[in-house]
Amino acid sequence: MRVTGVMVQYYVACKRELWFFANQINMNYDNDDISIGRHIHEKSFSREKKNVNLGDVSFDFVKTGEKNTIFEIKKSSKLEEPVRYQLYYYLWNAKKLGKEADGVLVYPKEKKREKLTLTPEKEHEIEHIIKDIEKIVSQPLPPPVVIKPYCKRCTYYELCMV
Amino acid sequence: MKDPLYITSHGILQRKGNTLYFVNEEGKKALPINRINEINCYGKVSLKSGASSLLMKEGIPVNFFNMYGYYEGSLYPRVQLNSGLVVVQQSQHYSDPEKRAVIAAEIVEGIKNNILKTLRYYLKKGKDVEPYIQDIEKEVIKGDVAQIMSNEGRIWHSYYQSFNKILKNFEMDKREIRPPTTEINALISFGNSLLYVSALSEIYHTYLHPSVSYLHEPAERRFSLALDIADIFKPVIVERVIFKLVNNNMLTEKDFNHDVGVLLNEKGKRIFLKEYQAKLETTIKHPEIKRKVSYKYLMRLECYKLIKHVLGDKEYRSFRMWW
Amino acid sequence: MYLLIVYDVDVNRVNKVNKFLKMYLHWRQNSVFEGEVSISQFKKLKSGLKDITNEDKDSILIYNLKDRKNFKLEVIGIEKNPIELIL
Numbered sequence: 001m002r003v004t005g006v007m008v009q010y011y012v013a014c015k016r017e018l019w020f021f022a023n024q025i026n027m028n029y030d031n032d033d034i035s036i037g038r039h040i041h042e043k044s045f046s047r048e049k050k051n052v053n054l055g056d057v058s059f060d061f062v063k064t065g066e067k068n069t070i071f072e073i074k075k076s077s078k079l080e081e082p083v084r085y086q087l088y089y090y091l092w093n094a095k096k097l098g099k100e101a102d103g104v105l106v107y108p109k110e111k112k113r114e115k116l117t118l119t120p121e122k123e124h125e126i127e128h129i130i131k132d133i134e135k136i137v138s139q140p141l142p143p144p145v146v147i148k149p150y151c152k153r154c155t156y157y158e159l160c161m162v
Numbered sequence: 163m164k165d166p167l168y169i170t171s172h173g174i175l176q177r178k179g180n181t182l183y184f185v186n187e188e189g190k191k192a193l194p195i196n197r198i199n200e201i202n203c204y205g206k207v208s209l210k211s212g213a214s215s216l217l218m219k220e221g222i223p224v225n226f227f228n229m230y231g232y233y234e235g236s237l238y239p240r241v242q243l244n245s246g247l248v249v250v251q252q253s254q255h256y257s258d259p260e261k262r263a264v265i266a267a268e269i270v271e272g273i274k275n276n277i278l279k280t281l282r283y284y285l286k287k288g289k290d291v292e293p294y295i296q297d298i299e300k301e302v303i304k305g306d307v308a309q310i311m312s313n314e315g316r317i318w319h320s321y322y323q324s325f326n327k328i329l330k331n332f333e334m335d336k337r338e339i340r341p342p343t344t345e346i347n348a349l350i351s352f353g354n355s356l357l358y359v360s361a362l363s364e365i366y367h368t369y370l371h372p373s374v375s376y377l378h379e380p381a382e383r384r385f386s387l388a389l390d391i392a393d394i395f396k397p398v399i400v401e402r403v404i405f406k407l408v409n410n411n412m413l414t415e416k417d418f419n420h421d422v423g424v425l426l427n428e429k430g431k432r433i434f435l436k437e438y439q440a441k442l443e444t445t446i447k448h449p450e451i452k453r454k455v456s457y458k459y460l461m462r463l464e465c466y467k468l469i470k471h472v473l474g475d476k477e478y479r480s481f482r483m484w485w
Numbered sequence: 486m487y488l489l490i491v492y493d494v495d496v497n498r499v500n501k502v503n504k505f506l507k508m509y510l511h512w513r514q515n516s517v518f519e520g521e522v523s524i525s526q527f528k529k530l531k532s533g534l535k536d537i538t539n540e541d542k543d544s545i546l547i548y549n550l551k552d553r554k555n556f557k558l559e560v561i562g563i564e565k566n567p568i569e570l571i572l
Contacts, residue, residue: 024245025369025469141474159470161451162463163521168571179504184572191572192507196526198570435571 001137003130005072008089011133012082015143017156022137027155068101070094077107078150084116085129091118092126163443164199168435170428172205177212195220200363202356203227204431209237223366225359230341230425231352233359233384238366248369251472256374259306265376265471265478266310270303272394272480273314277321279483280397284328284405294324307377314377314393321397330409341423345415346404348424349434353400354392356438361395361461362388368465391464394481399457403437412437446485486527487550490518494543501537502545506530511568519568521553 001022010018020026072087087103094101095118103116136143145160154160169175173186182193195216201224209217209224214237217224224237255261278298281291297320303313325334325346332345342348362385365372375386377393407413417430426434445454448463455463464481471478490510494502499516506512509530510520522530534545550556 023247025248026243158451158463159466162448162466162470163523165570171572173572179507181504181507191566192512194507194509194511194520196509196522197511197520432571439571 001134003089003133005086005089007133007137008126008129009079009082009086011129011136012085013079013150014146014148014154015136016145016160017154018133019136019139019142020156020159022133023142027159068094068099070101070103071106072103073106073108075107075109077110077112078153084114085126087116088118088122089126089129091116092123095123164197166200166202166439167193167198168202168204168432168439169207170204170431170435172207174208174210175201175213176210177216180216182213182216195222198222200225200359202359204231205428223363227355230423231348231355231431233355236359236362243367243369245369248469248472249371249374251474252370252374252468255472256376256380262376263305263307263310265468266307267303268478268480269377269390269394270310270314270317272482273397274298274301274303274317275480275482276394276397277317280401281321281324290327291324294320294327311377328405328409331411331414332408341425343423345413345418345424346408348418348426349404349407349413350400352426352431352434353404353438354396356435357392357396357400358384358388360442360458361392364458364461365391365465367462369469370465391461394464395457395461398483399438399441403434403441407434407437449484486524487521487553487555488519488527488530489548489550490545491548492516492543492545494538494545498538498543502534502543505533505537512566513568514565 007018007022010021070087070090072083072090074083077083083105087105091101091103100118103118105114105116107113151157151160169184171186171188173184176183176185178192181195182198184191184193200222201217203224203226207226214224217237218239221239223239226234226236228234255265278295281295281298285291285295298317301313301317303310322334322336329346334346335344342351362372365385365387370387372385372387373380375390378386378389380386413426413430413433417427417433419425419427442458443456445456446460447453448455448460451463460481467476467478467480470476488510490506492502492506493516503512503516506518509522509526510518513519531547538545
């Protein structure tokens with residue numbers, strides 16, 4: 001199974017969302033927030049290189065200086081923790097391919113940036129997460145609904161609540 | 163929120179720049195492509211190839227209806243939503259007769275419940291519909307799919323009979339189609355075709371396959387899941403529109419043509435479409451979602467519930483008017 | 486959100502602005518557009534207008550009326566292009 005960065009993000013945010021997404025039930029198609037996200041992505045950093053593919057994952061963009069930096073651009077910092085893990089996963093992937101990098105989370109609207117470095121603990125955690133994702137996704141039923149503060153903003157909200 | 167476009171006159175849809183124009187003898191009208199989610203053609207409408215490729219690119223389906231208002235077919239954008247898992251499970255719930263009967267019975271429970279709600283509303287308004295309510299209440303929905311279908315048939319029959327007690331004008335003789343022979347039959351047919359297309363467009367926004375259905379036989383030529391979903395909502399949407407239009411004299415004899423059967427004329431169609439669209443956009447606070455949702459969106463939610471049912475996540479309970 | 490957009494731009498760009506706005510809003514009469522947009526469309530509309538106009542020379546006014554219910558339209562003379570989606 002190909003684990004993507006978004007799946008790692010969903011794993012931290014909501015296991016049920018992860019299951020739906022990995023089983024090709026994606027609800028992003030007519031969501032206005034997603035359109036805004038796409039628009040921000042297109043308008044920000046338009047001069048730099050975007051959507052780089054590296055091994056199994058593709059991420060927002062890389063700047064190569066003395067040390068590689070992987071950027072991840074987000075609309076808002078509401079899902080801080082899940083997004084951090086998404087980026088840690090990219091860093092872990094890069095390291096595996098011998099291209100060690102640091103990460104920067106960028107919230108252009110909030111003019112906020114956060115620098116992340118992959119530590120041995122985080123590496124270990126990512127490896128555990130990958131194994132757990134594979135286990136959850138292969139289960140026949142979606143995990144039960146767990147109400148969280150950000151459910152109301154989630155594209156699966158109606159599907160879960162009805 | 164995007165809106166559907168209805169075209170009851172004759173004309174041509176063409177592309178100019180990045181948007182759409184409708185051209186007819188009255189002139190040229192620009193239509194904001196980003197504000198439209200579907201186009202329903204009742205008149206003779208031609209699509210230039212530039213227009214059709216723009217519409218497909220923007221994911222806007224075009225539905226065609228014949229002079230009777232019957233659905234003839236659609237130009238649909240390439241299906242974007244696809245989940246093998248959902249379609250496989252959806253089909254299994256059809257091919258296992260017991261599983262199919264569970265869903266079919268739930269759909270008929272929904273129909274029964276919503277018809278009774280409608281009739282009780284008119285009972286409260288002084289209409290003598292008590293005997294029909296009693297007949298429908300007696301229907302115990304159980305057994306195999308064939309038995310459930312006969313439950314359904316009897317429920318609709320009693321319900322249609324009650325129309326003469328509710329309507330202030332026109333008569334409901336018997337339900338006749340192709341072509342309708344009375345004004346009321348013409349209105350029911352027109353409204354049902356509209357609702358069918360609305361249900362179909364909601365199904366297209368989910369992962370369900372529109373041909374795999376439970377109450378209706380999938381062998382029928384139409385997208386039979388849309389018929390399943392639409393049936394639950396007919397009393398809430400179609401009939402309520404008809405009763406309002408007739409009882410408030412918003413539609414009268416002069417809005418119909420009486421040559422081959424009875425049909426709404428162009429003005430009549432516009433009046434109906436306006437009321438229908440307003441009804442679809444009516445919102446109501448949903449007790450589980452805790453948000454206001456439109457009647458149209460209730461059909462989307464019905465699809466979500468079916469997806470959860472076939473995946474084994476949550477048992478399907480059909481929509482019953484709660485207000 | 487419900488918008489009313491009025492523009493006064495250089496003659497060389499009038500056509501561009503008109504064509505662009507026609508994708509999102511109903512054309513009401515010369516240099517006037519009106520209609521409902523989503524938040525993402527509003528953002529695209531604004532950045533699109535910035536791309537095709539010269540901000541030192543052109544002028545575009547966007548009235549954000551929030552909701553169609555917030556205003557009452559009165560017409561003197563003829564209403565050239567009523568907003569209709571039943572044609």
